[in-house]
Amino acid sequence: MDSQQPKQPKVLWLNVIVFTVTFAVAAIGTPLWAWHHGFDLAQFIMLGVAFTFTGMSITAGYHRLWSHKAYEANSVLKVIFALGGAFAIQNSILHWASDHRIHHRHVDDNDVDPYSANRGFWYSHIGWMLRDYQRNRYADYTNCRDLQKDKIVMWQHKYYLPLVLLTNFGIPLVFGVLHGDIWGALILIGFTRLVLNHHTTFFINSLAHIWGKQPYTNKNSARDNGFLALLTFGEGYHNFHHIFENDYRNGIHWWQFDPTKWLIKAGSWVGLTTKLRITPEERIEKAKATMLLTRLKTRLSVSDENQRRIQLIQFEYDALLARMTDYYAMKKRFFDLKKRRLLKKYERADLLNQLQKMKSELQQQRKTWYSLAASYSY
Structure with a gap:
């Protein structure tokens, strides 16, 4: 047939x-x-x-x-x-x-x-x-009602x-x-x-x-x-x-x-x-870290030794995401309060100190994560 x-x-x-x-x-x-x-x-x-x-x-x-x-x-x-x-x-x-x-x-x-x-x-x-x-796709441009x-x-x-x-x-x-x-x-x-x-x-x-x-x-x-x-x-x-x-x-x-x-x-x-749209830094950084984690997990074999490596990579990745979440949430809170002029002078100084400390912790965790990732990127 x-x-x-x-x-x-x-x-x-x-x-x-x-x-x-x-x-x-x-x-x-x-x-x-x-x-x-x-x-x-x-x-x-x-x-x-x-x-x-x-x-x-x-x-x-x-x-x-x-x-x-x-x-x-x-x-x-x-x-x-x-x-x-x-x-x-x-x-x-x-x-x-x-x-x-x-x-x-x-x-x-x-x-x-x-x-x-x-x-x-x-x-x-x-x-x-x-x-x-x-053929027939452009009959009424239903996905462009706004245009x-x-x-x-x-x-x-x-x-x-x-x-x-x-x-x-x-x-x-x-x-x-x-x-x-x-x-x-x-x-x-x-x-x-x-x-x-x-x-x-x-x-x-x-x-x-x-x-x-x-x-x-x-x-x-x-x-x-x-x-x-x-x-x-x-x-x-x-x-x-x-x-x-x-x-x-x-x-x-x-x-x-x-x-x-x-x-x-x-x-x-x-x-x-006007109204220029920008993706929040946190989403971009998380996407990049997640992609690297995915690539590393795929690259490493399923041997017992590499399973331990994957667990370590996952641990540092989770720590990085936690630091990111805390830092970017504090940063957003600080700038929102500043914009609405709800901060007193001493409160502003205190929040700035907290923000700087969290930024340093994030930078250190970021360094740890990417150094670990680099060591396994063979």
């Missing part, structure tokens, strides 16, 4: 043509034009400006603002991001956010996650957009195609006319910029789920990758993002490259952004 192969979804020829033509022009046309005519510094600067504008419209706008509600923005900034998103040709805000929310809710589920990394690099990178895998109340989101959704044409041809043409090289502008600022923007963004769906470290969770395939952060305006810290998705930051340390975070923070200084 012959087994019947499941029918493949129909090919989305418009998407295939757009991705193929733009890539061909960027990969073949750009080097040829550079060889015969050349590009100057002004054109490369404009390429960088356009790439940054489109890229950060996706990261700060489509992703952290609209998909995750990690902060709020005023109308001027929203319009800028909406135009930049159309310039990036990654579908409308409503469509993009709907896909992304499903991805987070059902990450790595091959039947539901729109770009599940478990289906392979090609599928998660671009293949999911070349066939009609998402349907946003007039700017719905304006961009309604006029998405005209905005795509206006930005992708209008911006390079205007620059080309002013600069005196229309074809060079169309090739570099139009096609090449678009291909760079597409594939660096797509790397977060593909490479960021197969290449990198998992310091916070191994419950999904997302990984932290500093190199990808350089290409994607900070989106490469994907393991952190998948466990703390509503944090406006992806790179939480000062040394981590996250210009999207810097843009959002700078916007708060001039009133363009």
Whole structure:
């Protein structure tokens, strides 16, 4: 009896043509034009400006603002991001956010996650957009009811195609006319910029789920990758993002490259952004310690000697969590009372002394825990 192969979804020829033509022009046309005519510094600067504008419209706008509600923005900034998103040709805000929310809710589920990394690099990178895998998914955008109340989101959704044409041809043409090289502008600022923007963004769906470290969770395939952060305006810290998705930051340390975070923070200084959401320190530190504990338990064998080691690791881990809980609870209490101006001078000094003592105890326990963990990380 012959087994019947499941029918493949129909090919989305418009998407295939757009991705193929733009890539061909960027990969073949750009080097040829550079060889015969050349590009100057002004054109490369404009390429960088356009790439940054489109890229950060996706990261700060489509992703952290609209998909995750990690902060709020005023109308001027929203319009800028909406135009930049159309310039990036990654579908409308409503469509993009709907896909992304499903991805987070059902990450790595091959039947539901729109770009599940478990289906392979090609599928998660671009293949999911070349066939009609998402048929009937977007009938009413039920997971984006909040965005349907946003007039700017719905304006961009309604006029998405005209905005795509206006930005992708209008911006390079205007620059080309002013600069005196229309074809060079169309090739570099139009096609090449678009291909760079597409594939660096797509790397977060593909490479960021197969290449990198998992310091916070191994419950999904997302990984932290500093190199990808350089290409994607900070989106490469994907393991952190998948466990703390509503944090406006992806790179939480000062040394981590996250210009999207810097843009959002700078916007708060001039009133363009408000209500920036930050994950409490305690949750981040606990997640990291718990992930390390899980990794150590998996690595150690089940011999009697290692069972004793696991018990010691567990004991120090429990002590660390207890110190964390006490310290962060006291810290929250202190700042709450200080904010409400309920502390007298002597009470403030007493609480500060307690807080400092608890901080020292936490630092010592943290040192003990990580030193012990390092000794078993062979």
